[in-house]
Amino acid sequence: MTRYWLMKCEPSAYTIERLERDGRTSWEGVRNYQARNFMRDEMQVGDGVLFYASNADPSGVTGLAEIVRAGYPDHTAWTKGHQYFDETGSKDAPAWYMVDVGFVERFAGVVSLEQLKTTKGLEEMMVTQKGSRLSVQPVTRAEFAIVARLGRATRAAGPAAAEPAPIRPPRAAGRRTKK
C-alpha cells in the first residue's frame, strides 16, 4: 500500500529545482534514528513525498516527489572525510540508511508552513506541530492530497517580488539533513 511522507531539506543543500533537473537523487545524510527507521523499514518504491524546504523564505512544500529506491545503507557515513561521515555503525553493520527520490512535480510557488498551519484538515500534520524537527515524517493520504491541491493552486511570485534574490551565504557546515 502506498504511503506518504514529508521530507525536509534546506535549500543550501538541495532544492526541488535541482531535483527537477536531476530527475532523481539519493537522500543521504540523515542522522536521526526515527527518520532512519522510516527510510530503512517503511518506505517503499512508489510512496509519495512532499518536498519541504526548511530554513527557507518562506519555508514550506515546494513540490512532489516519489520514492524510487527503498532503504539501503548510507555509504557517506563510513566515508572518511565526507561531510556526512559518522562513526556510528560500520560498513558491516550500517547505522544509517538512505532512499532514492524521484522528481514528480514542482509547484509554481510555495505552500508555506503558515498556510499549512491554517488549512483545515492539516491540524494534525506533524510539520505543523510546535517543535517538530523530524526531517522525515509520515503524512496521511488525505494530508498529501490537500497539500498537493494547495501546491497546484500556487502561483509564481509576481513581478514585484521578481527582483534578484539576495545573496545568502551558506550556513555553517554540519547543518544539513539530506545533504
Add this chain to the structure above:
DNA sequence: GCCAACGTTGGC
C-alpha cells in the same frame, strides 16, 4: 542572529 525545542551523550 536569536533562541526554544529537541535529541544525544555521559557522569553518576
Add this chain to the structure above:
DNA sequence: GCCAACGTTGGC
C-alpha cells in the same frame, strides 16, 4: 535510569 550539559534544528 536519571538528568544536566551540550549540540542541532529550524522558525522567526
